[in-house]
Amino acid sequence: MDLSQLFSLDHKVALITGASKGIGLATAEIFAAAGAKVVISSRKQEVLDGVANNLKAKGYEAAGIACNVGNMEELPGLVEKTVEKYGQIDILVNNAAANPVFGPVHETSLEAFDKIMDVNVKAPFELTRLCFPHLRKSSHASVINVSSIGAFSPEPGLGIYSVSKTALTSLTKVYAKEWGEAKIRVNAICPGLIKTKFSEPLWSNEKIMDFVMKQLTIKRLGTPEEIGALALFLASPASSYITGSIFTSDGGFNI
Template identity: 45%
Template sequence: MAGVCICKYKVFKFKFSLSILLLLRICRGSISVMLSSVFRCLRTYPVAGQRSMSQSSLVGKVAIVTASTDGIGLAAAQALGKRGAHVVVSSRRQPNVDKAVALLQSQSIRVTGTTCNVGNGEDREKLVQMTLDQCGGIDILVSNAAVNPFLGNIMDSTEDVWDKILSINVKSAFLMTKLVVPHMEKRGGGNVVFVSSVAGYQPMQALGPYSVSKTALLGLTRALAPELAHSNIRVNCVAPGIIKTRFSSVLWRNEEIIDEFKKQLSIKRIGEPEEIGGVIAFLCSEEASYITGETITVTGGIGCRL
Protein backbone atom coordinates (compact mmCIF):
# COMPACT_ATOMS: atom_id res chain seq x y z
CA MET A 1 0.00 0.00 0.00
CA ALA A 2 2.85 2.36 0.91
CA GLY A 3 4.61 1.51 -2.37
CA VAL A 4 1.51 2.43 -4.36
CA CYS A 5 1.27 5.80 -2.57
CA ILE A 6 4.93 6.55 -3.29
CA CYS A 7 4.43 5.66 -6.94
CA LYS A 8 1.36 7.90 -7.21
CA TYR A 9 3.28 10.69 -5.51
CA LYS A 10 6.13 10.41 -8.04
CA VAL A 11 3.67 10.51 -10.93
CA PHE A 12 1.97 13.57 -9.42
CA LYS A 13 5.35 15.24 -8.87
CA PHE A 14 6.36 14.59 -12.47
CA LYS A 15 3.06 15.93 -13.85
CA PHE A 16 3.29 18.98 -11.58
CA SER A 17 6.86 19.73 -12.70
CA LEU A 18 5.83 19.31 -16.32
CA SER A 19 2.93 21.72 -15.81
CA ILE A 20 5.25 24.29 -14.24
CA LEU A 21 7.68 24.03 -17.16
CA LEU A 22 4.86 24.42 -19.68
CA LEU A 23 3.50 27.39 -17.74
CA LEU A 24 6.93 29.06 -17.66
CA ARG A 25 7.34 28.55 -21.39
CA ILE A 26 3.91 30.04 -22.06
CA CYS A 27 4.63 33.02 -19.77
CA ARG A 28 8.02 33.54 -21.32
CA GLY A 29 6.45 33.53 -24.77
CA SER A 30 3.75 35.97 -23.64
CA ILE A 31 6.32 38.27 -22.08
CA SER A 32 8.38 38.16 -25.26
CA VAL A 33 5.33 39.00 -27.38
CA MET A 34 4.36 41.76 -24.97
CA LEU A 35 7.84 43.32 -24.99
CA SER A 36 7.98 43.13 -28.77
CA SER A 37 4.65 44.95 -28.93
CA VAL A 38 5.88 47.63 -26.53
CA PHE A 39 9.07 48.27 -28.50
CA ARG A 40 7.13 48.31 -31.77
CA CYS A 41 4.70 50.82 -30.26
CA LEU A 42 7.54 53.04 -29.04
CA ARG A 43 9.06 53.05 -32.50
CA THR A 44 5.74 53.98 -34.05
CA TYR A 45 4.61 56.42 -31.34
CA PRO A 46 7.57 58.16 -29.65
CA VAL A 47 7.29 59.04 -25.98
CA ALA A 48 5.63 62.33 -25.15
CA GLY A 49 8.89 64.14 -24.46
CA GLN A 50 10.41 63.10 -27.77
CA ARG A 51 7.29 64.01 -29.70
CA SER A 52 7.11 67.41 -28.02
CA MET A 53 10.74 68.12 -28.85
CA SER A 54 10.18 67.18 -32.48
CA GLN A 55 7.04 69.27 -32.82
CA SER A 56 8.63 72.37 -31.32
CA SER A 57 11.71 72.13 -33.54
CA LEU A 58 12.16 74.96 -36.03
CA VAL A 59 15.23 73.51 -37.73
CA GLY A 60 15.34 74.62 -41.36
CA LYS A 61 13.02 77.58 -40.80
CA VAL A 62 13.96 81.19 -41.54
CA ALA A 63 12.55 83.90 -39.27
CA ILE A 64 12.56 87.67 -39.75
CA VAL A 65 12.14 89.56 -36.48
CA THR A 66 11.81 93.33 -36.78
CA ALA A 67 13.21 95.66 -34.10
CA SER A 68 15.12 92.71 -32.72
CA THR A 69 18.35 94.00 -31.21
CA ASP A 70 16.88 94.61 -27.76
CA GLY A 71 13.97 93.75 -25.48
CA ILE A 72 11.13 91.54 -26.72
CA GLY A 73 12.43 91.44 -30.30
CA LEU A 74 15.81 90.10 -29.21
CA ALA A 75 14.16 87.61 -26.84
CA ALA A 76 11.98 86.37 -29.72
CA ALA A 77 15.06 85.94 -31.93
CA GLN A 78 16.76 83.98 -29.15
CA ALA A 79 13.75 81.72 -28.58
CA LEU A 80 13.34 80.99 -32.29
CA GLY A 81 17.08 80.51 -32.79
CA LYS A 82 17.42 78.10 -29.86
CA ARG A 83 14.74 75.96 -31.49
CA GLY A 84 16.81 75.78 -34.67
CA ALA A 85 15.56 78.65 -36.84
CA HIS A 86 17.92 80.89 -38.78
CA VAL A 87 16.97 84.33 -37.46
CA VAL A 88 17.31 87.63 -39.29
CA VAL A 89 17.57 90.54 -36.87
CA SER A 90 17.33 94.22 -37.66
CA SER A 91 17.44 97.68 -36.16
CA ARG A 92 17.84 101.22 -37.40
CA ARG A 93 21.42 101.46 -36.06
CA GLN A 94 24.32 99.28 -37.21
CA PRO A 95 26.10 99.14 -33.79
CA ASN A 96 22.94 97.68 -32.26
CA VAL A 97 22.74 95.09 -35.03
CA ASP A 98 26.40 94.13 -34.57
CA LYS A 99 25.92 93.72 -30.81
CA ALA A 100 22.83 91.53 -31.19
CA VAL A 101 24.45 89.35 -33.87
CA ALA A 102 27.51 88.78 -31.68
CA LEU A 103 25.32 87.82 -28.72
CA LEU A 104 23.22 85.36 -30.71
CA GLN A 105 26.28 83.82 -32.34
CA SER A 106 27.80 83.30 -28.88
CA GLN A 107 24.69 81.20 -28.11
CA SER A 108 25.27 79.03 -31.21
CA ILE A 109 22.29 80.58 -33.00
CA ARG A 110 22.35 80.96 -36.79
CA VAL A 111 21.82 84.66 -37.36
CA THR A 112 21.99 87.33 -40.04
CA GLY A 113 21.69 91.02 -39.24
CA THR A 114 21.03 94.23 -41.13
CA THR A 115 19.84 97.78 -40.57
CA CYS A 116 16.19 98.45 -41.33
CA ASN A 117 13.72 101.23 -40.64
CA VAL A 118 10.40 99.45 -41.15
CA GLY A 119 8.71 102.78 -41.82
CA ASN A 120 10.74 103.07 -45.02
CA GLY A 121 9.53 101.04 -48.01
CA GLU A 122 13.00 100.61 -49.51
CA ASP A 123 14.33 99.33 -46.19
CA ARG A 124 11.52 96.78 -45.93
CA GLU A 125 12.22 95.50 -49.43
CA LYS A 126 15.97 95.37 -48.71
CA LEU A 127 15.35 93.32 -45.55
CA VAL A 128 13.21 90.79 -47.41
CA GLN A 129 15.57 90.52 -50.40
CA MET A 130 18.63 90.10 -48.18
CA THR A 131 16.85 87.31 -46.29
CA LEU A 132 16.03 85.54 -49.55
CA ASP A 133 19.57 85.95 -50.89
CA GLN A 134 21.32 84.73 -47.74
CA CYS A 135 18.80 82.28 -46.28
CA GLY A 136 16.89 80.99 -49.30
CA GLY A 137 13.35 81.72 -48.13
CA ILE A 138 11.09 83.02 -45.39
CA ASP A 139 8.94 80.96 -43.02
CA ILE A 140 8.29 83.28 -40.07
CA LEU A 141 7.68 87.00 -39.58
CA VAL A 142 7.61 88.48 -36.09
CA SER A 143 6.46 92.08 -36.41
CA ASN A 144 7.76 93.77 -33.28
CA ALA A 145 8.69 97.29 -34.37
CA ALA A 146 6.84 100.07 -32.54
CA VAL A 147 7.26 103.70 -31.55
CA ASN A 148 5.67 106.01 -29.01
CA PRO A 149 6.71 109.64 -29.44
CA PHE A 150 3.94 110.99 -27.21
CA LEU A 151 3.05 111.02 -23.50
CA GLY A 152 0.09 113.00 -22.23
CA ASN A 153 -3.60 113.69 -22.64
CA ILE A 154 -4.82 112.15 -25.89
CA MET A 155 -6.58 115.42 -26.77
CA ASP A 156 -3.18 117.10 -26.88
CA SER A 157 -1.80 114.68 -29.47
CA THR A 158 -1.09 116.08 -32.92
CA GLU A 159 -1.61 114.84 -36.46
CA ASP A 160 2.14 114.20 -36.77
CA VAL A 161 2.04 112.00 -33.66
CA TRP A 162 -0.82 109.94 -35.06
CA ASP A 163 0.83 109.65 -38.47
CA LYS A 164 4.08 108.35 -37.01
CA ILE A 165 2.51 105.91 -34.54
CA LEU A 166 0.05 104.42 -37.02
CA SER A 167 2.65 104.31 -39.80
CA ILE A 168 5.19 102.30 -37.78
CA ASN A 169 2.99 100.34 -35.39
CA VAL A 170 0.23 99.31 -37.79
CA LYS A 171 0.81 100.13 -41.45
CA SER A 172 4.38 98.82 -41.60
CA ALA A 173 3.28 95.61 -39.85
CA PHE A 174 0.77 95.01 -42.64
CA LEU A 175 3.16 96.01 -45.44
CA MET A 176 5.89 93.70 -44.11
CA THR A 177 3.36 90.89 -44.06
CA LYS A 178 2.33 91.67 -47.63
CA LEU A 179 5.98 91.45 -48.71
CA VAL A 180 6.73 88.10 -47.08
CA VAL A 181 3.50 86.19 -47.82
CA PRO A 182 4.40 85.26 -51.45
CA HIS A 183 7.68 83.76 -50.22
CA MET A 184 5.94 81.84 -47.43
CA GLU A 185 3.55 80.45 -50.02
CA LYS A 186 6.53 79.14 -52.01
CA ARG A 187 7.65 77.26 -48.87
CA GLY A 188 4.21 75.73 -48.38
CA GLY A 189 3.10 77.99 -45.53
CA GLY A 190 4.38 80.02 -42.63
CA ASN A 191 3.66 82.04 -39.52
CA VAL A 192 3.09 85.73 -38.83
CA VAL A 193 3.11 87.02 -35.25
CA PHE A 194 2.29 90.61 -34.36
CA VAL A 195 3.45 92.04 -31.04
CA SER A 196 0.62 94.10 -29.56
CA SER A 197 0.25 95.12 -25.89
CA VAL A 198 -2.04 94.92 -22.89
CA ALA A 199 -2.66 98.58 -23.76
CA GLY A 200 -4.53 97.32 -26.80
CA TYR A 201 -7.17 95.96 -24.42
CA GLN A 202 -6.87 98.42 -21.58
CA PRO A 203 -5.68 101.83 -22.82
CA MET A 204 -3.03 103.29 -20.57
CA GLN A 205 -3.28 106.82 -19.26
CA ALA A 206 -0.93 109.15 -21.18
CA LEU A 207 -0.48 106.50 -23.91
CA GLY A 208 -3.70 107.05 -25.85
CA PRO A 209 -2.47 107.00 -29.50
CA TYR A 210 -0.06 104.12 -28.77
CA SER A 211 -2.86 102.13 -27.13
CA VAL A 212 -5.12 102.66 -30.16
CA SER A 213 -2.38 101.40 -32.49
CA LYS A 214 -2.01 98.25 -30.42
CA THR A 215 -5.77 97.67 -30.52
CA ALA A 216 -5.53 97.93 -34.31
CA LEU A 217 -3.09 95.00 -34.37
CA LEU A 218 -5.71 92.80 -32.70
CA GLY A 219 -8.06 93.64 -35.56
CA LEU A 220 -5.36 93.15 -38.19
CA THR A 221 -4.70 89.67 -36.81
CA ARG A 222 -8.37 88.71 -37.07
CA ALA A 223 -8.67 90.21 -40.58
CA LEU A 224 -5.61 88.48 -42.05
CA ALA A 225 -6.02 85.03 -40.48
CA PRO A 226 -8.92 83.71 -42.62
CA GLU A 227 -7.48 85.11 -45.85
CA LEU A 228 -4.03 83.59 -45.33
CA ALA A 229 -5.24 80.27 -43.92
CA HIS A 230 -5.85 79.14 -47.51
CA SER A 231 -2.08 79.42 -48.05
CA ASN A 232 -1.31 77.48 -44.86
CA ILE A 233 -0.12 80.70 -43.17
CA ARG A 234 -1.18 81.19 -39.58
CA VAL A 235 -1.51 84.73 -38.19
CA ASN A 236 -1.46 85.31 -34.45
CA CYS A 237 -0.70 88.06 -31.97
CA VAL A 238 0.93 88.40 -28.55
CA ALA A 239 -0.15 91.11 -26.12
CA PRO A 240 2.50 91.55 -23.41
CA GLY A 241 1.84 93.28 -20.13
CA ILE A 242 4.47 95.44 -18.44
CA ILE A 243 7.75 93.84 -19.47
CA LYS A 244 11.18 94.90 -18.26
CA THR A 245 12.55 96.45 -21.45
CA ARG A 246 14.18 99.74 -22.32
CA PHE A 247 11.10 100.69 -24.36
CA SER A 248 8.79 100.44 -21.32
CA SER A 249 11.26 101.79 -18.76
CA VAL A 250 9.21 104.97 -18.35
CA LEU A 251 6.58 102.74 -16.70
CA TRP A 252 8.46 100.13 -14.68
CA ARG A 253 11.03 102.57 -13.29
CA ASN A 254 8.24 104.67 -11.78
CA GLU A 255 7.45 103.05 -8.41
CA GLU A 256 4.08 104.79 -8.10
CA ILE A 257 2.93 103.52 -11.52
CA ILE A 258 4.21 100.01 -10.88
CA ASP A 259 2.54 99.82 -7.46
CA GLU A 260 -0.77 100.63 -9.16
CA PHE A 261 -0.18 97.98 -11.84
CA LYS A 262 0.73 95.35 -9.27
CA LYS A 263 -2.71 95.73 -7.73
CA GLN A 264 -4.10 94.33 -11.00
CA LEU A 265 -1.53 91.53 -11.29
CA SER A 266 -2.01 87.96 -10.14
CA ILE A 267 1.73 87.38 -10.47
CA LYS A 268 3.11 90.28 -8.44
CA ARG A 269 6.15 91.17 -10.55
CA ILE A 270 7.18 92.72 -13.84
CA GLY A 271 7.53 90.32 -16.78
CA GLU A 272 10.80 89.45 -18.50
CA PRO A 273 11.37 89.61 -22.29
CA GLU A 274 12.17 85.88 -22.38
CA GLU A 275 8.65 85.14 -21.17
CA ILE A 276 7.28 86.77 -24.31
CA GLY A 277 9.89 85.24 -26.61
CA GLY A 278 8.87 81.75 -25.54
CA VAL A 279 5.21 82.39 -26.36
CA ILE A 280 6.14 83.75 -29.79
CA ALA A 281 8.25 80.67 -30.51
CA PHE A 282 5.35 78.44 -29.43
CA LEU A 283 2.98 80.17 -31.85
CA CYS A 284 5.47 79.52 -34.67
CA SER A 285 5.81 75.82 -33.84
CA GLU A 286 3.78 72.78 -34.89
CA GLU A 287 2.47 72.58 -31.34
CA ALA A 288 0.31 75.60 -32.24
CA SER A 289 -0.71 74.22 -35.65
CA TYR A 290 -4.45 74.67 -34.94
CA ILE A 291 -4.17 78.24 -33.65
CA THR A 292 -4.77 81.21 -35.94
CA GLY A 293 -6.46 84.59 -35.60
CA GLU A 294 -5.82 84.61 -31.86
CA THR A 295 -4.13 86.98 -29.44
CA ILE A 296 -2.37 85.49 -26.43
CA THR A 297 -2.17 87.90 -23.52
CA VAL A 298 0.99 87.52 -21.43
CA THR A 299 0.26 89.96 -18.64
CA GLY A 300 0.81 88.27 -15.29
CA GLY A 301 -2.94 88.00 -14.81
CA ILE A 302 -4.30 91.42 -15.78
CA GLY A 303 -7.87 91.01 -17.00
CA CYS A 304 -8.06 91.68 -20.74
CA ARG A 305 -11.22 92.15 -22.78
CA LEU A 306 -12.54 94.55 -25.40
Protein backbone atom coordinates in the same frame (compact mmCIF):
# COMPACT_ATOMS: atom_id res chain seq x y z
CA MET B 1 5.97 60.83 -29.65
CA ASP B 2 9.03 63.04 -29.94
CA LEU B 3 7.84 66.17 -28.13
CA SER B 4 10.98 68.08 -29.07
CA GLN B 5 9.78 68.22 -32.67
CA LEU B 6 6.63 70.05 -31.61
CA PHE B 7 8.73 73.08 -30.73
CA SER B 8 11.47 72.66 -33.33
CA LEU B 9 12.22 75.40 -35.83
CA ASP B 10 14.87 73.38 -37.67
CA HIS B 11 15.35 74.49 -41.30
CA LYS B 12 13.16 77.57 -40.73
CA VAL B 13 14.09 81.20 -41.34
CA ALA B 14 12.65 83.83 -39.03
CA LEU B 15 12.62 87.57 -39.68
CA ILE B 16 12.16 89.62 -36.49
CA THR B 17 11.82 93.40 -36.36
CA GLY B 18 12.82 95.50 -33.38
CA ALA B 19 15.21 92.71 -32.49
CA SER B 20 18.35 94.43 -31.21
CA LYS B 21 17.06 94.35 -27.61
CA GLY B 22 14.11 93.54 -25.39
CA ILE B 23 11.34 91.24 -26.55
CA GLY B 24 12.68 91.07 -30.10
CA LEU B 25 16.14 89.95 -29.04
CA ALA B 26 14.79 87.42 -26.53
CA THR B 27 12.55 86.00 -29.26
CA ALA B 28 15.46 85.80 -31.69
CA GLU B 29 17.62 83.90 -29.23
CA ILE B 30 14.84 81.46 -28.34
CA PHE B 31 14.06 80.86 -32.02
CA ALA B 32 17.74 80.29 -32.76
CA ALA B 33 18.01 77.85 -29.86
CA ALA B 34 15.04 75.99 -31.40
CA GLY B 35 16.99 75.62 -34.64
CA ALA B 36 15.92 78.61 -36.73
CA LYS B 37 18.12 80.87 -38.77
CA VAL B 38 17.23 84.32 -37.51
CA VAL B 39 17.38 87.69 -39.19
CA ILE B 40 17.30 90.45 -36.63
CA SER B 41 16.37 93.92 -37.75
CA SER B 42 16.38 97.40 -36.24
CA ARG B 43 17.56 100.82 -37.37
CA LYS B 44 21.33 100.69 -36.67
CA GLN B 45 23.53 98.21 -38.53
CA GLU B 46 26.47 98.51 -36.13
CA VAL B 47 24.26 97.56 -33.19
CA LEU B 48 22.80 94.63 -35.12
CA ASP B 49 26.27 93.39 -36.07
CA GLY B 50 27.24 93.27 -32.39
CA VAL B 51 24.05 91.44 -31.41
CA ALA B 52 24.36 88.98 -34.30
CA ASN B 53 27.98 88.25 -33.36
CA ASN B 54 26.90 87.53 -29.78
CA LEU B 55 24.31 85.07 -31.05
CA LYS B 56 26.84 83.42 -33.35
CA ALA B 57 29.25 83.06 -30.43
CA LYS B 58 26.59 80.93 -28.75
CA GLY B 59 26.48 78.65 -31.78
CA TYR B 60 23.40 80.13 -33.42
CA GLU B 61 22.80 81.15 -37.03
CA ALA B 62 21.99 84.85 -37.14
CA ALA B 63 22.32 87.90 -39.36
CA GLY B 64 21.49 91.55 -38.83
CA ILE B 65 19.82 93.68 -41.51
CA ALA B 66 19.20 97.33 -40.72
CA CYS B 67 15.80 98.80 -41.57
CA ASN B 68 13.70 101.66 -40.29
CA VAL B 69 10.29 100.02 -40.55
CA GLY B 70 8.63 103.41 -40.28
CA ASN B 71 10.04 104.18 -43.73
CA MET B 72 7.97 102.09 -46.14
CA GLU B 73 10.60 102.44 -48.86
CA GLU B 74 13.07 100.39 -46.79
CA LEU B 75 10.79 97.38 -46.26
CA PRO B 76 11.23 95.71 -49.68
CA GLY B 77 14.99 95.75 -49.18
CA LEU B 78 14.64 94.01 -45.81
CA VAL B 79 12.67 91.19 -47.40
CA GLU B 80 14.99 90.94 -50.40
CA LYS B 81 18.14 90.84 -48.26
CA THR B 82 16.64 88.19 -45.97
CA VAL B 83 15.83 85.94 -48.92
CA GLU B 84 19.20 86.66 -50.49
CA LYS B 85 20.91 85.60 -47.25
CA TYR B 86 18.91 82.48 -46.38
CA GLY B 87 16.74 81.70 -49.43
CA GLN B 88 13.37 81.74 -47.68
CA ILE B 89 11.13 83.27 -45.01
CA ASP B 90 9.02 80.95 -42.86
CA ILE B 91 8.33 83.10 -39.81
CA LEU B 92 7.74 86.83 -39.49
CA VAL B 93 7.61 88.57 -36.12
CA ASN B 94 6.35 92.15 -36.29
CA ASN B 95 7.78 93.36 -33.00
CA ALA B 96 9.09 96.86 -33.73
CA ALA B 97 7.03 99.58 -32.10
CA ALA B 98 7.09 103.31 -31.47
CA ASN B 99 5.62 105.56 -28.83
CA PRO B 100 7.21 109.03 -28.87
CA VAL B 101 4.68 110.53 -26.45
CA PHE B 102 3.40 109.86 -22.95
CA GLY B 103 0.51 111.91 -21.59
CA PRO B 104 -3.04 113.04 -22.35
CA VAL B 105 -4.31 112.12 -25.79
CA HIS B 106 -5.26 115.72 -26.59
CA GLU B 107 -1.59 116.66 -26.28
CA THR B 108 -0.57 114.16 -28.96
CA SER B 109 0.51 115.94 -32.13
CA LEU B 110 -0.38 114.78 -35.63
CA GLU B 111 3.32 114.15 -36.22
CA ALA B 112 3.47 111.78 -33.25
CA PHE B 113 0.17 110.17 -34.31
CA ASP B 114 1.57 109.48 -37.77
CA LYS B 115 4.82 108.02 -36.41
CA ILE B 116 2.97 105.68 -34.07
CA MET B 117 0.64 104.48 -36.81
CA ASP B 118 3.42 104.13 -39.37
CA VAL B 119 5.58 101.91 -37.16
CA ASN B 120 2.89 100.04 -35.22
CA VAL B 121 0.27 99.42 -37.92
CA LYS B 122 1.38 100.42 -41.40
CA ALA B 123 4.75 98.66 -41.19
CA PRO B 124 3.31 95.29 -40.05
CA PHE B 125 0.67 95.57 -42.78
CA GLU B 126 3.23 96.25 -45.50
CA LEU B 127 5.98 93.92 -44.31
CA THR B 128 3.54 91.04 -43.91
CA ARG B 129 2.20 91.72 -47.39
CA LEU B 130 5.70 91.79 -48.86
CA CYS B 131 6.55 88.48 -47.19
CA PHE B 132 3.47 86.72 -48.58
CA PRO B 133 5.13 85.22 -51.72
CA HIS B 134 7.77 83.62 -49.50
CA LEU B 135 5.52 82.58 -46.63
CA ARG B 136 3.16 80.74 -48.97
CA LYS B 137 6.06 78.49 -50.05
CA SER B 138 6.71 77.38 -46.47
CA SER B 139 5.31 74.17 -45.05
CA HIS B 140 4.81 75.84 -41.65
CA ALA B 141 4.41 79.59 -42.19
CA SER B 142 3.67 81.76 -39.19
CA VAL B 143 3.24 85.50 -38.68
CA ILE B 144 3.32 86.82 -35.11
CA ASN B 145 2.33 90.39 -34.32
CA VAL B 146 3.41 91.81 -30.99
CA SER B 147 0.52 93.94 -29.80
CA SER B 148 -0.25 95.04 -26.22
CA ILE B 149 -2.86 94.75 -23.49
CA GLY B 150 -3.58 98.35 -24.46
CA ALA B 151 -5.41 96.84 -27.43
CA PHE B 152 -8.22 95.82 -25.06
CA SER B 153 -8.39 98.90 -22.85
CA PRO B 154 -6.44 102.15 -23.38
CA GLU B 155 -3.46 102.42 -21.07
CA PRO B 156 -3.08 105.67 -19.11
CA GLY B 157 -0.83 108.08 -20.96
CA LEU B 158 -0.64 105.77 -23.97
CA GLY B 159 -3.81 106.70 -25.83
CA ILE B 160 -2.76 106.60 -29.48
CA TYR B 161 -0.30 103.78 -28.82
CA SER B 162 -3.26 101.79 -27.49
CA VAL B 163 -5.30 102.72 -30.57
CA SER B 164 -2.50 101.46 -32.81
CA LYS B 165 -2.35 98.14 -30.98
CA THR B 166 -6.11 97.69 -31.28
CA ALA B 167 -5.69 98.18 -35.02
CA LEU B 168 -2.85 95.64 -35.07
CA THR B 169 -4.98 92.95 -33.44
CA SER B 170 -7.70 93.57 -36.02
CA LEU B 171 -5.12 93.41 -38.81
CA THR B 172 -3.97 90.08 -37.37
CA LYS B 173 -7.46 88.64 -37.76
CA VAL B 174 -7.85 90.02 -41.27
CA TYR B 175 -4.65 88.38 -42.48
CA ALA B 176 -5.48 85.13 -40.66
CA LYS B 177 -8.91 84.90 -42.26
CA GLU B 178 -7.70 85.69 -45.77
CA TRP B 179 -4.51 83.61 -45.71
CA GLY B 180 -5.83 80.39 -44.22
CA GLU B 181 -6.12 78.78 -47.64
CA ALA B 182 -2.46 79.61 -48.24
CA LYS B 183 -1.64 77.73 -45.02
CA ILE B 184 -0.19 80.83 -43.38
CA ARG B 185 -1.08 81.24 -39.72
CA VAL B 186 -1.29 84.74 -38.23
CA ASN B 187 -1.58 85.38 -34.49
CA ALA B 188 -0.87 88.16 -32.02
CA ILE B 189 0.68 88.41 -28.58
CA CYS B 190 -0.48 91.12 -26.18
CA PRO B 191 2.15 91.56 -23.48
CA GLY B 192 1.42 93.31 -20.24
CA LEU B 193 4.12 95.34 -18.50
CA ILE B 194 7.40 93.73 -19.51
CA LYS B 195 10.68 95.02 -18.11
CA THR B 196 12.36 96.43 -21.21
CA LYS B 197 14.01 99.71 -22.12
CA PHE B 198 10.95 100.55 -24.23
CA SER B 199 8.62 100.33 -21.22
CA GLU B 200 10.96 102.03 -18.75
CA PRO B 201 8.82 105.21 -18.53
CA LEU B 202 6.12 102.97 -17.04
CA TRP B 203 8.00 100.68 -14.65
CA SER B 204 10.26 103.49 -13.44
CA ASN B 205 7.19 105.54 -12.43
CA GLU B 206 6.27 104.75 -8.80
CA LYS B 207 2.64 105.86 -9.17
CA ILE B 208 2.10 103.71 -12.26
CA MET B 209 3.81 100.72 -10.67
CA ASP B 210 1.62 100.98 -7.57
CA PHE B 211 -1.47 100.89 -9.80
CA VAL B 212 -0.16 98.00 -11.91
CA MET B 213 0.84 95.85 -8.94
CA LYS B 214 -2.65 96.19 -7.44
CA GLN B 215 -4.12 94.82 -10.70
CA LEU B 216 -1.68 91.95 -11.21
CA THR B 217 -2.40 88.40 -10.10
CA ILE B 218 1.28 87.53 -10.52
CA LYS B 219 2.91 90.35 -8.56
CA ARG B 220 5.88 91.14 -10.77
CA LEU B 221 6.86 92.47 -14.14
CA GLY B 222 7.11 90.09 -17.06
CA THR B 223 10.37 89.27 -18.80
CA PRO B 224 11.21 89.42 -22.52
CA GLU B 225 12.02 85.70 -22.41
CA GLU B 226 8.46 84.91 -21.31
CA ILE B 227 7.09 86.64 -24.39
CA GLY B 228 9.72 84.94 -26.56
CA ALA B 229 8.61 81.55 -25.25
CA LEU B 230 5.01 82.27 -26.25
CA ALA B 231 6.25 83.38 -29.66
CA LEU B 232 8.09 80.07 -30.03
CA PHE B 233 4.84 78.22 -29.40
CA LEU B 234 3.09 80.27 -32.09
CA ALA B 235 5.94 79.81 -34.56
CA SER B 236 6.26 76.06 -34.03
CA PRO B 237 4.24 73.01 -35.11
CA ALA B 238 2.82 72.89 -31.57
CA SER B 239 0.33 75.60 -32.59
CA SER B 240 -0.43 74.25 -36.06
CA TYR B 241 -4.23 74.56 -35.62
CA ILE B 242 -4.15 78.09 -34.20
CA THR B 243 -4.67 81.19 -36.32
CA GLY B 244 -6.37 84.53 -35.83
CA SER B 245 -5.92 84.25 -32.07
CA ILE B 246 -4.92 86.99 -29.65
CA PHE B 247 -2.86 85.80 -26.69
CA THR B 248 -2.31 87.83 -23.54
CA SER B 249 0.77 87.45 -21.36
CA ASP B 250 0.12 90.00 -18.64
CA GLY B 251 0.41 88.39 -15.22
CA GLY B 252 -3.37 88.37 -14.87
CA PHE B 253 -3.79 92.12 -15.35
CA ASN B 254 -6.91 91.74 -17.47
CA ILE B 255 -8.67 89.04 -15.48
